[in-house]
Amino acid sequence: MIRLALASLFNRKASAWLTILAIAVSTLLLLGVERVRHQTQENFANTISGTDLIVGARTGSTQLLLSSVFHIGTLNNTLSWQSYEHLQSLRGVAWHIPLALGDSYGEFPVVATTTDFFQYFQYADKQQLRFNEGAAFSHADTAVLGVEVAKRRQLGVNDQFTIAHGSGGISFSDHDAHPFVVSGVLQRTGTPVDQAVYIPLSGLGIVHGEVHGEVSIAADHHDYHEPPVYTLSAVLLGLNSRPLALRMQRDINTYQDEPLSAIMPGLALTELWRTLSLFEKALFAVSILVVATGLLGMLTALLSSLRERRREMAVLRAIGAGPATIFSLLVSEALILAIIGVSLGVAALYTVLGLGSDWLLTNTGILLRATPLTGTEWSFLAAIIAAAFVLSFIPAWRAYRNALADGLTIRL
Numbered sequence: 001m002i003r004l005a006l007a008s009l010f011n012r013k014a015s016a017w018l019t020i021l022a023i024a025v026s027t028l029l030l031l032g033v034e035r036v037r038h039q040t041q042e043n044f045a046n047t048i049s050g051t052d053l054i055v056g057a058r059t060g061s062t063q064l065l066l067s068s069v070f071h072i073g074t075l076n077n078t079l080s081w082q083s084y085e086h087l088q089s090l091r092g093v094a095w096h097i098p099l100a101l102g103d104s105y106g107e108f109p110v111v112a113t114t115t116d117f118f119q120y121f122q123y124a125d126k127q128q129l130r131f132n133e134g135a136a137f138s139h140a141d142t143a144v145l146g147v148e149v150a151k152r153r154q155l156g157v158n159d160q161f162t163i164a165h166g167s168g169g170i171s172f173s174d175h176d177a178h179p180f181v182v183s184g185v186l187q188r189t190g191t192p193v194d195q196a197v198y199i200p201l202s203g204l205g206i207v208h209g210e211v212h213g214e215v216s217i218a219a220d221h222h223d224y225h226e227p228p229v230y231t232l233s234a235v236l237l238g239l240n241s242r243p244l245a246l247r248m249q250r251d252i253n254t255y256q257d258e259p260l261s262a263i264m265p266g267l268a269l270t271e272l273w274r275t276l277s278l279f280e281k282a283l284f285a286v287s288i289l290v291v292a293t294g295l296l297g298m299l300t301a302l303l304s305s306l307r308e309r310r311r312e313m314a315v316l317r318a319i320g321a322g323p324a325t326i327f328s329l330l331v332s333e334a335l336i337l338a339i340i341g342v343s344l345g346v347a348a349l350y351t352v353l354g355l356g357s358d359w360l361l362t363n364t365g366i367l368l369r370a371t372p373l374t375g376t377e378w379s380f381l382a383a384i385i386a387a388a389f390v391l392s393f394i395p396a397w398r399a400y401r402n403a404l405a406d407g408l409t410i411r412l
Contacts, residue, residue: 019298020341026287026294027345027384031377032352033287037280038376039368044273047191048265050122052245055079055087055252056234058259062275065268068099068234070192071109075101078231083258087235090251092244095120097236100204100229103163108149110163110197112204112229118144120238123191133157134184140203142183146194150185157182163197163207178207202228237262295387298337302330302395327396334392338385346373346381 048069056064057077066072088096097120100112111117115136118129134157137144145155155161160179180199188194205228239245245264252262353370373381 015301019301019337022294022297023341024344026291027342028348029290030287031349033283046124050126051236052239053237053262055262058261061263061268081227092240094240095238098232099234101233105163105197112199112201130187132185132187137183137200143180144184144198146196147188148194205229299391326399330396331392334388338388
């Protein structure tokens with residue numbers, strides 16, 4: 001039966017290939033949307049780990065998360081250096097990373113921090129930052145680049161560059177008088193770290209005129225005789241015990257000297273992802289409609305071919321093929337079209353991931369990996385083939401109902 005179905009399809013190869021192409025494109029879109037949804041959510045959740053609290057001036061949790069972790073948007077208020085010192089003194093704080101934002105290098109954000117960032121910041125499953133080349137900054141005029149910044153600006157260790165005041169690629173004034181020298185380039189993480197420039201707090205203080213003279217970066221950044229900057233955008237806190245987070249969050253939120261907000265990154269990420277679920281569902285609905293369109297195209301092709309194949313069906317009946325054989329023939333043709341189309345769709349998906357993943361990361365920031373198909377993706381493929389199998393019953397039943405004489409009678 002399979003050989004007969006293949007021979008029949010080969011005899012109508014033009015329409016068969018168009019049907020296969022429609023199913024393949026539908027499969028590619030469905031799997032592509034599912035992979036973007038799944039891996040984006042995974043990358044989204046893996047952007048930061050090991051950090052128990054993010055503290056900033058009084059604001060919403062989403063705004064604080066987007067600005068401090070994803071470098072999206074700006075914070076309207078800042079927290080003082082005195083509040084940062086208070087956070088350091090809280091019992092249960094294991095480490096702290098100050099962040100000062102607001103400058104940029106072209107379209108890339110500049111993050112002023114300390115070397116503690118490279119020691120304690122973690123992403124994914126508590127993976128630490130590593131260097132492709134060089135090391136962390138050691139002087140006020142040195143900087144560390146994310147891998148995308150180094151790649152797109154073609155910078156390496158010992159190269160010089162200047163930053164500008166302003167963010168999002170909009171610069172209000174250039175700091176040409178204080179160039180920075182690249183001391184290191186980080187390895188790829190698939191997070192916003194790849195697309196940021198990191199400078200010392202004292203370096204930011206110098207370019208903004210808050211610190212005068214050349215300041216060396218001491219090995220211990222916890223004790224400053226004079227603050228390198230007057231204000232900070234946010235502070236990342238790691239605690240000795242995670243159960244302390246709720247109590248400490250309450251204490252920080254009720255701090256009397258300055259209105260502060262403390263958020264838990266995991267909860268804030270979950271809340272933010274829920275707000276994006278509507279767009280996720282809309283994309284999935286569009287891909288389902290495209291798959292349905294491809295399957296309906298297959299059904300249309302099979303139905304339209306029945307009129308042309310009446311004589312073929314009648315000849316098969318005349319040489320001994322029963323109605324069940326005709327029924328099975330059309331069902332087999334539909335299954336062959338669906339299986340080939342789905343296979344080509346999967347092959348196209350891995351071709352796109354293999355050849356275009358770097359382009360997607362560079363131009364959209366979306367990291368997609370050519371990982372094996374997940375259980376959900378296998379279920380989608382099975383559903384497409386099952387839907388093709390069910391839809392094939394319609395033309396198969398019509399062919400089954402045709403009389404033996406149908407197609408043998410010459411119509412004038």
